[in-house]
Amino acid sequence: MSVAVPSEEFHNGHKMPVIGLGTFMASSEVVGAAVDSALEAGYRHIDTAYVYRNEAAIGQALNKWLDSGRLKREELFVVTKLPGTGNRAESVEGYLKKSLEALQLSYVDLYLIHSAVGKIGKDDAPPSEQTLDMNTDHISLWKAMEAQVDAGRARSIGLSNFNARQIKRIVRAARIPPANLQVELHVYFQQRELVAFCKALDVTVCAYAPLGSPGFQERHTIRDRDREAALSPLTDPVVVEVARRHGRTPAQVLLRHVLQRGVVAIPKSTNPGRIRENFQVFDFELDDEDVEKLDALDRGSKARMFGGKMLKGNAIHPEFPFHDPY
Ligand SMILES: NC(=O)c1ccc[n+]([C@@H]2O[C@H](COP(=O)([O-])OP(=O)(O)OC[C@H]3O[C@@H](n4cnc5c(N)ncnc54)[C@H](OP(=O)(O)O)[C@@H]3O)[C@@H](O)[C@H]2O)c1
Structure with missing residues (x-):
């Protein structure tokens, strides 16, 4: 079965389907059924991470499809991420091998460094029980990422939660440049400068929390964060009005x-x-007027949810990415 999903092309010719299934906070009990529903609907891109602790359940669901012949491996695009506790050169291979074993795959399509900040501690411990590794060295870490492509364990490699300065430094030193940057991006935090910066370097961008992450918002109360960041794009009157005009959902x-x-x-x-x-977003288009109204909802980094106050302990790390404007 082959479903044509629009894609973004990487510098190396590999293609990333433009809609993927996010799985953060999708427990092992429910994520398999979600993957099934997504594949039935036409999704071919699944995003997970070592720290989501659901790779094994995702692997089981994917392998049901692969073993039955309903799907070929090359039709799938699977992304996973190196945890902060693995942010040193000698740890990369071991963590990727553990992810591949859990996913029951011989390679991932994209392997991302999850965080610019390195951690020390048990990888299954809550962040409060991990300490910062103040010696994080992005260049040696990136060389170990490149070795995963050489070894055939990752088709492409990339970054998540890095700022422009850090990306540029890696691109300059890289033999295999990052193919993708995954960052928080939604209508309240549009990341205009960072997206333009990445595009100029031929690094594609993937938006996490594209709906404003309402589930995450429920868990982390407004008390912990800026009130402004806690507003939901799904109920924003401008978004609701544009949706109504198109007969679509927010x-x-x-x-x-x-x-x-x-x-x-x-x-x-x-x-x-x-x-x-x-996934039903390929049969309509926003016009210039809609786009102008939605563009105007941007609040910049004031609307950041991930990595602001929540991770304030990380802010003393020399590679904490969010002190820079972008
Ligand atoms: N690299 C990173 O550091 C990082 C950080 C955060 C997230 N991510 C990745 O990005 C993915 C997306 O981000 P996210 O999960 O934080 O936020 P999100 O996709 O913006 O929002 C997910 C939330 O929205 C609800 N939802 C989904 N579709 C909806 C719809 N059509 N109408 C109303 N509500 C809807 C979901 O609830 P139901 O499940 O009940 O539908 C869930 O609570 C993650 O799952 C993860 O894969 C990466």
């Missing part, structure tokens, strides 16, 4: 807004109806 409008900027989006859902809804 989520579909938010995803279209990301896609029309040439950015990939990985909305998370474990609800079959919402999984389908988030």
